[in-house]
Amino acid sequence: MAEPVRVRLVLPRAPRAELLASRAVEEAGQRIAFPRDTLAEVKLAVVEACLNAIEYGTGEVEVEVIAHPNDAHPWIEVAVVDHGPGFDPSQVPRPVLEDKLRSRRKRGWGLELVRRLMDEVEITSRPGMTRVRMIRRRGGE
Amino acid sequence: METFELKVADQHGKVAVLEVAGYINNEGGEVIAKEARKLIDAGRHTLLLDLRATRIINSIGISLLLEVLERILEVKGTLAFCCLTPSIAKTFQIMGLAQYTRIFPDRATALAELSSGQ
Numbered sequence A: 001m002a003e004p005v006r007v008r009l010v011l012p013r014a015p016r017a018e019l020l021a022s023r024a025v026e027e028a029g030q031r032i033a034f035p036r037d038t039l040a041e042v043k044l045a046v047v048e049a050c051l052n053a054i055e056y057g058t059g060e061v062e063v064e065v066i067a068h069p070n071d072a073h074p075w076i077e078v079a080v081v082d083h084g085p086g087f088d089p090s091q092v093p094r095p096v097l098e099d100k101l102r103s104r105r106k107r108g109w110g111l112e113l114v115r116r117l118m119d120e121v122e123i124t125s126r127p128g129m130t131r132v133r134m135i136r137r138r139g140g141e
Numbered sequence B: 001m002e003t004f005e006l007k008v009a010d011q012h013g014k015v016a017v018l019e020v021a022g023y024i025n026n027e028g029g030e031v032i033a034k035e036a037r038k039l040i041d042a043g044r045h046t047l048l049l050d051l052r053a054t055r056i057i058n059s060i061g062i063s064l065l066l067e068v069l070e071r072i073l074e075v076k077g078t079l080a081f082c083c084l085t086p087s088i089a090k091t092f093q094i095m096g097l098a099q100y101t102r103i104f105p106d107r108a109t110a111l112a113e114l115s116s117g118q
Helices: A018-031 A036-056 A097-102 A110-117 B026-041 B059-074 B086-095 B107-115
Strands: A005-011 A061-068 A075-082 A120-126 A129-137 B005-010 B016-021 B046-053 B078-082 B102-104
Touching: A005 A018, A005 A036, A018 A036, A018 A061, A018 A075, A036 A061, A036 A075, A036 A110, A036 A129, A036 B059, A036 B086, A097 B059, A110 A129, A110 B086, B005 B026, B016 B026, B026 B046, B026 B059, B046 B059, B046 B107, B059 B078, B078 B107, B102 B107
Parallel strands: B016 B046, B046 B078, B078 B102
Antiparallel strands: A005 A061, A061 A075, A075 A129, A120 A129, B005 B016
């Protein structure tokens, strides 16, 4: 079986840095012939995870993309790590559009999109380190 | 890299069409929101965002589109989208946007239905 395709990068704290991670996902996914539309959803999820890491973290944001070329069931795994204060994912409210339209704060969709666009999401967070690990399988939801 | 461009393509019909190209992030979303506010204030209450040249959008950009939607709802207008990529369509579906906006597969269908008031 072919070896997984691994890409590691450190994002600069700069505008549009999240697109570098998105490009890494695209490149790795194409190398294992991951379906294009599914790959596009992974890219959106990774953009959101990176934006959160850039906004709430401090210092470097590390991204690792691993594309597993399992013949029948290729899958993509992405980890986004920041070194901010950390957070409790269970305390993040799920956004409701009706409420958002009435509220001055219309943001707060990032984590929900990550969870809904990926098949599995695991968040490990403590002061100094937050790691969001995401998996998407071919033909997932 | 994903250069953002916005063009108001139809200034005269009932429907104002905003052609959006590139990444809709905070900057792109601000440009759309600003142009949409101008159109709404000028009495154009049916806006169609044609996203055929947009492949990626983020939640900050979407939150700015929600500001446009809020304003449109205040004037009892219509916010519509067409030519969404499957991933952007799924994002809108996750957010529940179809409940408050109209989503069309292509611009011709959108203009036909929005112009006739359907």
